Amino acid sequence: MNPILPPFPQTRLRRMRRSQALRDLAQEHRLSVKDMIWPIFITDVPGADVEVPSMPGVFRRTLEGAVKAAEEAATLGIPAICLFPYTDPAVKTEACEEAWNPDNITNRVIRAIKAAVPEIAIMTDIALDPYNANGHDGLVRDGVILNDETVECLVKMALAQAEAGADILGPSDMMDGRIAAMRAALEDAGHSEVTILSYAAKYASGFYGPFRDAVGASGALKGDKKTYQMNPGNSDEAIRLVARDLAEGADMVMVKPGMPYLDICRRVKDQFGVPTYAYQVSGEYAMMMAAVNNGWLDHDKVMLESLMSFRRAGCDGVLTYFAPAAARLLAQG
Numbered sequence: 001m002n003p004i005l006p007p008f009p010q011t012r013l014r015r016m017r018r019s020q021a022l023r024d025l026a027q028e029h030r031l032s033v034k035d036m037i038w039p040i041f042i043t044d045v046p047g048a049d050v051e052v053p054s055m056p057g058v059f060r061r062t063l064e065g066a067v068k069a070a071e072e073a074a075t076l077g078i079p080a081i082c083l084f085p086y087t088d089p090a091v092k093t094e095a096c097e098e099a100w101n102p103d104n105i106t107n108r109v110i111r112a113i114k115a116a117v118p119e120i121a122i123m124t125d126i127a128l129d130p131y132n133a134n135g136h137d138g139l140v141r142d143g144v145i146l147n148d149e150t151v152e153c154l155v156k157m158a159l160a161q162a163e164a165g166a167d168i169l170g171p172s173d174m175m176d177g178r179i180a181a182m183r184a185a186l187e188d189a190g191h192s193e194v195t196i197l198s199y200a201a202k203y204a205s206g207f208y209g210p211f212r213d214a215v216g217a218s219g220a221l222k223g224d225k226k227t228y229q230m231n232p233g234n235s236d237e238a239i240r241l242v243a244r245d246l247a248e249g250a251d252m253v254m255v256k257p258g259m260p261y262l263d264i265c266r267r268v269k270d271q272f273g274v275p276t277y278a279y280q281v282s283g284e285y286a287m288m289m290a291a292v293n294n295g296w297l298d299h300d301k302v303m304l305e306s307l308m309s310f311r312r313a314g315c316d317g318v319l320t321y322f323a324p325a326a327a328r329l330l331a332q333g
């Protein structure tokens with residue numbers, strides 16, 4: 001862009017900011033509830049359906065609660081919800097078999113929501129951490145995260161979710177080769193219509209802490225995820241990962257976390273022009289809510305301003321725990 005900018009006083013950039021009407025006319029980006037995916041936490045563990053302490057206003061939900069959330073999303077115009085399970089420590093094993101159990105909490109919730117609110121798109125999470133005794137996204141042997149064996153598990157998990165009726169599969173595991181393996185298995189099983197939103201550029205981030213509380217993985221996790229999630233010091237590598245996942249059959253790609261990685265969102269959108277999403281993760285939500293609850297920040301202002309940053313960075317949409325609150329506020333106009 002090479003703007004024509006005559007000198008002052010021909011140019012007075014404040015002219016277009018003088019009134020709300022002129023500001024509206026000059027506004028480049030807008031927020032829409034249609035660009036939001038609402039992540040929710042689900043559980044069948046008795047007594048676990050409570051507020052997540054590090055995520056004020058976010059509750060784990062039972063199957064019935066999840067159906068209610070889907071109804072709420074439909075009423076508010078939110079097109080999709082994303083399911084994350086909080087699991088009983090008793091079902092977590094080293095082999096993670098519960099991950100592809102057709103009757104695990106995620107798959108039961110998918111079927112219940114599809115029956116009750118068919119118009120809502122259901123996104124899932126594909127990674128072994130909620131089912132893994134050691135809290136990692138992949139199988140672990142002698143302290144090493146196994147790639148190829150994990151991919152076989154992820155494929156089984158993907159097929160079980162597709163079978164249950166998931167619309168969007170979200171592999172968040174960062175193993176190599178999983179998109180190609182899932183796409184081939186989906187085609188073979190007759191699930192050619194199922195979309196994949198790849199967590200392509202997922203960083204090894206400190207901002208996932210509250211999420212790990214929400215899904216009950218904090219206590220289990222041994223070590224860190226740096227051998228599979230990205231180094232925050234890298235940017236070109238994100239481009240290679242996105243190119244790789246698109247070539248393997250991803251329909252959409254994600255950058256995660258969101259606010260600290262807006263530069264990556266912009267690079268991905270400019271370079272590939274594909275549906276690009278950011279995940280405004282649990283820690284981003286938690287830090288804003290902590291300041292809000294201290295009276296230090298204004299909830300509505302920082303919520304909308306933070307969501308606008310993703311639009312400006314080129315994202316087509318965002319996964320955000322603020323989705324219902326933002327939808328309500330946007331509906332007021």
Ligand SMILES: NCc1[nH]cc(CCC(=O)O)c1CC(=O)O
Binds near residue numbers: 172
């Ligand atoms: N597969 C794990 C997964 N899927 C989504 C999130 C984080 C989401 C958030 O923080 O809101 C994580 C956490 C992690 O990688 O440890």
